[in-house]
Amino acid sequence: MVTVKNVSIQIQGQKIVDDISVTITPGHITSFIGKSGAGKTTLLKAIAGLIPTTSGTIMVNDQQLLTLSSRQRAEKIGYVFQDFNLFPHLTVQENCIDPLRVHGTSYAHAQERAVSVLLKLNMDGYAHKYPHELSGGQQQRVAIARALCLQPIVLLLDEPTASLDPINTDVLVTILKSLASQGLTIGLSSQDMNFVRKVFDHVYYVESGSIIEFCNDSTALQNYPAISTFM
Numbered sequence: 001m002v003t004v005k006n007v008s009i010q011i012q013g014q015k016i017v018d019d020i021s022v023t024i025t026p027g028h029i030t031s032f033i034g035k036s037g038a039g040k041t042t043l044l045k046a047i048a049g050l051i052p053t054t055s056g057t058i059m060v061n062d063q064q065l066l067t068l069s070s071r072q073r074a075e076k077i078g079y080v081f082q083d084f085n086l087f088p089h090l091t092v093q094e095n096c097i098d099p100l101r102v103h104g105t106s107y108a109h110a111q112e113r114a115v116s117v118l119l120k121l122n123m124d125g126y127a128h129k130y131p132h133e134l135s136g137g138q139q140q141r142v143a144i145a146r147a148l149c150l151q152p153i154v155l156l157l158d159e160p161t162a163s164l165d166p167i168n169t170d171v172l173v174t175i176l177k178s179l180a181s182q183g184l185t186i187g188l189s190s191q192d193m194n195f196v197r198k199v200f201d202h203v204y205y206v207e208s209g210s211i212i213e214f215c216n217d218s219t220a221l222q223n224y225p226a227i228s229t230f231m
Contacts, residue, residue, distance in 0.1 A: 007056030016042045018209040024187040031196045032189045034206035040189035049073040078147030082159040084139045086131040093127040096146045117145045137168030157188040161195045173198045
């Protein structure tokens, strides 16, 4: 579980996130929606420990994020960037092996785990391809696989459908629902409400760095004024 309490974030003197409190629970998909610049990505990056908070606390399973080393954070929280951030000079399998090797896993064990995770995401047939040889949806699955290789308890995704067509979006929905059913804690930011309707368990509407509304009932989603306006 991730518990964010009264978190504010300033970047170059500008407040991007303002006193936000949210919870991302295991076995559920929590979506943060809002327009570009609302603060969604900044919040996700703070939860992943990629940028510092100005005030407030972030807890991951009763441990303060600030007390975790960068290695511990990477092992607990997987982060999938909007542009995937795959290493272009490494194959699919090598992209998945690399973080494991950095964390001290033997090559043989790292390769075994990479093959296993790629198989679960139906990407094992592309293990020796390079990122530029893959479609956007395939690259994203590799990015998810790379994050999962460290066996995190939390998976965060920034605008995961930004580069996807409807078919690959539906593939992503299936993958995320499967991961959530296995107990993974999933949080994501999105402006794609068609996608959010299909995937969310909980949704927070973010506007100007603040949480405006919260909904955990798909049948009531359109009854929330600010969310309905965004939709």
